[in-house]
Amino acid sequence: MGLIGLELWWFLLSKPKSQKAVAASQGIQEVTITVDGGYEPSRIVVEALKPVRLLFDRRDPSSCLEQVLIPDFHIAVDLPLNQVTAVEFTPKQVGNYVFTCGMNMFHGEIRAEALNT
Template sequence: MDPWIIAATSAAAIAAVNWYFFLAPKSSATAHDAPDGTQLVTIAVEGGYAPSEIRVRRGAPVRLVFDRKEKSPCSEELVIGALGVRRFLKPFEKTAVEFTPLESGSFDFTCGMNMLRGRIVVEG
């Protein structure tokens, strides 16, 4: 095979991988408010986080409910570094994490191995 074709194919494969990991649209959701003003979001945990980007408002309490739908060891631990949270998520159960964002900005949450990733965006 022509080496140029091989090079072009490799470049296309690398571009596809980069697109998938860095540019592909991520599922994003805005929290909805409970009657007491808490911003609620349920996040499905199954080979990743869905939605993977959560938008909340600054200054109001947030309750993230992680609904773990698998027992794969990858997702068993949840780490939210900015909040000092490291929590075990029981398989097929819901685990709530509560906090009140006081500053705008964004921070990540990950599995214990730093493989699965999500992001919390604090607006306002």
């Protein structure tokens, strides 16, 4: 009984939350991602065919998280500690795109959805 309760608690806590990007100036969709022991949020929803700006706010000093990669957009950037680093790209197709730390240990996902027209 205790073990089941613990597993349920872990499941609820570890369930990834997705966050929708917010429209900023010039039609750019913006999301701030806190980099601290991983990525928060780690699941981001954007609209395809519109520019996206991810603002990585790195607070974790471990070298593991000093770089972020988004292979589908050929992005590999260094994240200076205690700074916000902007990463911009435009998803040309609907789909899921991953981002990871430089060592591929922490993961996040960008979901590009079709425009609601």
